[in-house]
Amino acid sequence: xxxxxxxxxxxxxxxxxxxxxxxxxxxxxxxxxxxxxxxxxxxxxxxxxxxxxxxxxxxxxxxxxxxxxxxxxxxxxxxxxxxxxxxxxxxxxxxxxxxxxxxxxxxxxxxxxxxxxxxxxxxxxxxxxxxxxxxxxxxxxxxxxxxxxxxxxxxxxxxxxxxxxxxxxxxxxxxxxxxxxxxxxxxxxxxxxxxxxxxxxxxxxxxxxxxxxxxxxxxxxxxxxxxxxxxxxxxxxxxxxxxxxxxxxxxxxxxxxxxxxxxxxxxxxxxxxxxxxxxxxxxxxxxxxxxxxxxxxxxxxxxxxxxx
Amino acid sequence: xxxxxxxxxxxxxxxxxxxxxxxxxxxxxxxxxxxxxxxxxxxxxxxxxxxxxxxxxxxxxxxxxxxxxxxxxxxxxxxxxxxxxxxxxxxxxxxxxxxxxxxxxxxxxxxxxxxxxxxxxxxxxxxxxxxxxxxxxxxxxxxxxxxxxxxxxxxxxxxxxxxxxxxxxxxxxxxxxxxxxxxxxxxxxxxxxxxxxxxxxxxxxxxxxxxxxxxxxxxxxxxxxxxxxxxxxxxxxxxxxxxxxxxxxxxxxxxxxxxxxxxxxxxxxxxxxxxxxxxxxxxxxxxxxxxxxxxxxxxxxxxxxxxxxxxxxxxxxxxxxxxxxxxxxxxxxxxxxxxxxxxxxxxxxxxxxxxxxxxxxxxxxxxxxx
Numbered sequence: 001x002x003x004x005x006x007x008x009x010x011x012x013x014x015x016x017x018x019x020x021x022x023x024x025x026x027x028x029x030x031x032x033x034x035x036x037x038x039x040x041x042x043x044x045x046x047x048x049x050x051x052x053x054x055x056x057x058x059x060x061x062x063x064x065x066x067x068x069x070x071x072x073x074x075x076x077x078x079x080x081x082x083x084x085x086x087x088x089x090x091x092x093x094x095x096x097x098x099x100x101x102x103x104x105x106x107x108x109x110x111x112x113x114x115x116x117x118x119x120x121x122x123x124x125x126x127x128x129x130x131x132x133x134x135x136x137x138x139x140x141x142x143x144x145x146x147x148x149x150x151x152x153x154x155x156x157x158x159x160x161x162x163x164x165x166x167x168x169x170x171x172x173x174x175x176x177x178x179x180x181x182x183x184x185x186x187x188x189x190x191x192x193x194x195x196x197x198x199x200x201x202x203x204x205x206x207x208x209x210x211x212x213x214x215x216x217x218x219x220x221x222x223x224x225x226x227x228x229x230x231x232x233x234x235x236x237x238x239x240x241x242x243x244x245x246x247x248x249x250x251x252x253x254x255x256x257x258x259x260x261x262x263x264x265x266x267x268x269x270x271x272x273x274x275x276x277x278x279x280x281x282x283x284x285x286x287x288x289x290x291x292x293x294x295x296x297x298x299x300x301x302x303x304x305x306x307x308x
Numbered sequence: 309x310x311x312x313x314x315x316x317x318x319x320x321x322x323x324x325x326x327x328x329x330x331x332x333x334x335x336x337x338x339x340x341x342x343x344x345x346x347x348x349x350x351x352x353x354x355x356x357x358x359x360x361x362x363x364x365x366x367x368x369x370x371x372x373x374x375x376x377x378x379x380x381x382x383x384x385x386x387x388x389x390x391x392x393x394x395x396x397x398x399x400x401x402x403x404x405x406x407x408x409x410x411x412x413x414x415x416x417x418x419x420x421x422x423x424x425x426x427x428x429x430x431x432x433x434x435x436x437x438x439x440x441x442x443x444x445x446x447x448x449x450x451x452x453x454x455x456x457x458x459x460x461x462x463x464x465x466x467x468x469x470x471x472x473x474x475x476x477x478x479x480x481x482x483x484x485x486x487x488x489x490x491x492x493x494x495x496x497x498x499x500x501x502x503x504x505x506x507x508x509x510x511x512x513x514x515x516x517x518x519x520x521x522x523x524x525x526x527x528x529x530x531x532x533x534x535x536x537x538x539x540x541x542x543x544x545x546x547x548x549x550x551x552x553x554x555x556x557x558x559x560x561x562x563x564x565x566x567x568x569x570x571x572x573x574x575x576x577x578x579x580x581x582x583x584x585x586x587x588x589x590x591x592x593x594x595x596x597x598x599x600x601x602x603x604x605x606x607x608x609x610x611x612x613x614x615x616x617x618x619x620x621x622x623x624x625x626x627x628x629x630x631x632x633x634x635x636x637x638x639x640x641x642x643x644x645x646x647x648x649x650x651x652x653x654x655x656x657x658x659x660x661x662x663x664x665x666x667x668x669x670x671x672x673x674x675x676x677x678x
Contacts, residue, residue: 256518
């Protein structure tokens, strides 16, 4: 059973990075539907960087850079030019998916060098990995997964315990008020949209560097959309996002486990579960109507200083 | 100022979309294609030429056609064409207006569009991979007896396994896939009666990560040879990481997981395309429903790797020779399905039509059949 839960962590990690990335983006008041495209860009650029240099660090940097540049396009369009966020995000998805196919043409089927693969082999954390059950599941993973835990912790601390994090929330909740209190709205938006994009890129790179270290088209295969749903599922909280990413990751592989054990369940039914869960969560949270579970107030709205 | 910003944003969006179209339609085009001695052939693909699987195998056939006919043909390709009637028709009509007199569609879902085009363009010949519709004048189809090499790969798996548990990662449960699973299982059982096959469906043709994760779930159940009816090397990578073995599909993919790769049932589309296109050019083509076998060389087993035991190599070569002689039938009775019903009686065997009515999994296979 521990093996199953360890696999859940691996299935959930790409979602975790992308969800935290999208969460930061949305906290800045920007809904970026380009997650799928950003993940694809991160996946392909991370792979190419790792493949050409044989250096895992550069592979990660490549993914970060790709996600950052992709989201910079989005940021410029939606923040500076105030284009419609949803439309721009959708276009970014199409762009990213196409870009990844195009850029990956020459490395199709290539295998990552052993030096990169070795960097992402499983490492048992001393002491922690010895905890029964928990150790095997959470602390016998690769460095990328541990980095994911750290990102969640940092995001939590940042959003709740730092002045900058609270400023960011103010920007997302009410941009004019934030502006009036002296926060540079556009600067905050730019920084967090770009960091969010970089995290999405890392999420995609997990798939192309760790899960499948051979370049294949469409490695992301819709996980970007799940990440968008997860942000709602998590009601914009990093801790819940982590739980959600692993629950969704688990649901995505549950069907395979059942099938391989000879239990015949329709895969369609299993595939549906994450979305059903999201719908239920949304219904529950709207019913409860708790303010802290609501989306950032200024989400999707462009901010015009002149309109104050 | 405001207007120029708006204009800029529209431009940027257009650039992004333009880039997408460039990647989607990056076929080899140009020239008028109306040259008398040059035959223009259009290939419509569902994926991209470098997808490392299905479409790449198709494109190997296309390049073989190009190499064989040289200056006499001009090849047009359209990649990433969705299985949607208007999209397929648009791609076909574009190619015809570029001068194409032969259109090859390489996915099942292109069928209805190609059928309509065949009516509207009687002077153009349409060849359709995996379809079951045709007409008497300009629309034929082709497919291959993949059950034969799959049976052979089953022999290897049956002799290689130590746990007597084989895993099979498949896309969707429908007849073509069920035939392949059954052939693989029958091959394995022919040399190792104790062997069991577990099947996991991933419900997608296009999710490499899940293909790998599905294979991992089979490995966790003790399977030590993983076969596949899906398009990525994911299952082979999973097997390699676990230190066990895998059978690929579509193409020889040994480089992706050299530590696990045993062999792969593969396509040789050129064995159909070259002679057929020659006939079309010569004006002697009569539409047919081609079913290429080991005998024709249309389907085959990729070269067996060093991980395949000698015993298995000998056995495979023996049965492959019988297939090439036309004396070996994969589905020969008595065969029971996994509910215990006799589906092929003792002394009988299934022909092509019988094989394509399979809606069951044979004894010893665990998995869904619908």
